[in-house]
Amino acid sequence: xxxxxxxxxxxxxxSRSRANSKxxxxxxxxGKLTPLLMVxxxxxxxxxxxxxxxxxAAALAVGTTGKLSVITVCVLLAISxxxxxxxxxxxxxxxxxxxxxTEENQDDPTDAVLVYNDVDPKEARNLAIAFLAGAFILGLYxxxxxxxxxxxxxxxxxxxxxxYSGGRTxxxxxxxxxxxxxxxxxxxxTLASYQALTLVLxxxxxxxxxxxxxxxxxxxxxxxxxxIEKDIEAQRKTLSVVLGRERSVALYxxxxxxxxxxxxxxxxxxxxxxxxxxxxxxxxxxxxxxxLLGNPLISSSRGPAMGQVTTFTVLLCAFYxxxxxxHCGCVITL
Numbered sequence: 001x002x003x004x005x006x007x008x009x010x011x012x013x014x015s016r017s018r019a020n021s022k023x024x025x026x027x028x029x030x031g032k033l034t035p036l037l038m039v040x041x042x043x044x045x046x047x048x049x050x051x052x053x054x055x056x057a058a059a060l061a062v063g064t065t066g067k068l069s070v071i072t073v074c075v076l077l078a079i080s081x082x083x084x085x086x087x088x089x090x091x092x093x094x095x096x097x098x099x100x101x102t103e104e105n106q107d108d109p110t111d112a113v114l115v116y117n118d119v120d121p122k123e124a125r126n127l128a129i130a131f132l133a134g135a136f137i138l139g140l141y142x143x144x145x146x147x148x149x150x151x152x153x154x155x156x157x158x159x160x161x162x163x164y165s166g167g168r169t170x171x172x173x174x175x176x177x178x179x180x181x182x183x184x185x186x187x188x189x190t191l192a193s194y195q196a197l198t199l200v201l202x203x204x205x206x207x208x209x210x211x212x213x214x215x216x217x218x219x220x221x222x223x224x225x226x227x228i229e230k231d232i233e234a235q236r237k238t239l240s241v242v243l244g245r246e247r248s249v250a251l252y253x254x255x256x257x258x259x260x261x262x263x264x265x266x267x268x269x270x271x272x273x274x275x276x277x278x279x280x281x282x283x284x285x286x287x288x289x290x291x292l293l294g295n296p297l298i299s300s301s302r303g304p305a306m307g308q309v310t311t312f313t314v315l316l317c318a319f320y321x322x323x324x325x326x327h328c329g330c331v332i333t334l
Contacts, residue, residue: 042085050084052317057193059324086131182217226302272276274323281319
C-alpha cells in the first residue's frame, strides 16, 4: 500500500536505523606533528644505510680520479639521508592508513608514531613530500655539476620509493622487497653518486656495490623475519613469510657469510693494499656477526636484532670503504 499523509513515513526503529547509517563525521586528530615526532618518523637509526652507498661511491671515485670534492659528497649525503627519511615516513603513513600498524602489534611508540600520537596521517604524508622536495632542491646542484643522469636515476628511485609502500600491491608486501630495497639504496645511490663525482656513468660500479646491496637487504630481511606473524595477519607475502622462519634464518646466515666473503674478495682482487684493513674489519665485525648467528629472529628479539644488523652493516661497509681509500689515497678538493 502506498504511503499517505495520514501514515508516518518511517517507524521509530527505521529512523534510528537510518540515523546509524549516516556517514560518520570526519575523524579529528588531537595530536600535533612536533619536531620530535618528525625526527621519529625520519628514523635516524636507519640513516647509516643511506650514507654508506655515498661513501662507497666517494671511495671508488678516488680510485678513478685520485681526488674528491668535499662539497659534492656532502650534498650527496644530505640527499641520500632525505630520501631515506622520506621512505621511512611514507612507510609509516601507508602502514597506518592500511591498518597494518596497530597498538596490538607495535609496542614501540617511536616505531609507530601515527598509532600512538593521534597525528593526522596527512601531515606525515606531507612531511614525506617535503623530504623529497628537499632532496630535489639539493639535487639541482648535482644536476648543474653532473648533468641529467643523476636526476634520471633519482626519479627511478623516487618511483620505487612510492611503489615500495603505496599502490594496490606494494613491493613491501612481496617476496622481492629485500632485493628491491638493496638494489635501490645500495646500487642506484652508489651508481648515481659515482656519476656525480666523476661525470662518468660506469655500470661496473654495481659490482663493487654488491656488499652494500647485500647488507642493506639484510636489514629489511631482519625486520621481515622477526615480523612473520604480523605480516601473515596483514596478508603480506614477504620472503620470510613465503620461506617460513627456519629457512629464512638459514638463508639469512648464508647472506651474511656471502657479504663478508665477497667484500674480502673484491678488496683482494681490485684493492689488494686494503687487505690489511680487512683484518681490522674481521675483528670489529665478529661480535655482531656472532650475535646475529645466535639471534632467533623472532618478534621478541626484533629490537636487539635490528641494532645488531645495523651495526654489522655499518662496520662492514665502513671498513670496505676504508680499504678502498687506503689502497687508492686521495686529494681533497672543494
